[in-house]
Amino acid sequence: TATQSLMDGPVHGSDFRKGRTAALNIVPTTTGAAVAVTKAYPELVGKFDGIALRVPVAAGSIADITFIAKTETSVEEINDALTKASQMEQWKGLLSVTREPLVSSDIIGQPIASIADLSMTRVVGGKLVKVLTWYDNEVGYTESLVQHVIASGNIE
Known part of the structure; x- marks a missing residue:
């Protein structure tokens, strides 16, 4: 993801993890996919969620x-x-x-x-x-x- 830092550095926003080195870390973060599912299927609000793990691949x-x-x-x-x-x-x-x-x-x-x-x-x-x-x-x-x-x- 383009917003993930390639080197440890200053954080833009409130998520400190996004300021960590992408090539050396597994970085837990939010995912728009989980939000998109609940928008497509409103009955899943409160019953479905997800996270993303950014990895260097x-x-x-x-x-x-x-x-x-x-x-x-x-x-x-x-x-x-x-x-x-x-x-x-x-x-x-x-x-x-x-x-x-x-x-x-x-x-x-x-x-x-x-x-x-x-x-x-x-x-x-x-x-x-x-x-x-x-x-x-x-x-x-x-x-x-x-x-x-x-x-x-x-x-x-």
Whole structure:
């Protein structure tokens, strides 16, 4: 992110962390994505939030999604649901799944908005679920936006 300092220095604004060296630190900060979700889905206000961790990598990113399921579930059930969703026409180009041992550089240039890492799915106590999903925060986002515009405009 362009607003993150490359060297420790003065802070512009009130977030001291943004004045710390980007190349040597994991920098927790706010994310506009969490705010955007609650604007798109107002029923999630007060039920959904998120943070960003700025790390010194080129473009590959990962989302750590943790939630409490309404009913008891398992890793297999969550992964089956993600796999089935990735095969549905409505999620084509937006969601895929993998069991490959990916790292952030493997994602660079991927046009998929979200690649669920099935090998990292966790379920604790039957209801606490964690899913990790990879994305290229430049190419994946842009491709997703293009697909939404095409769908909204009924363009082929």
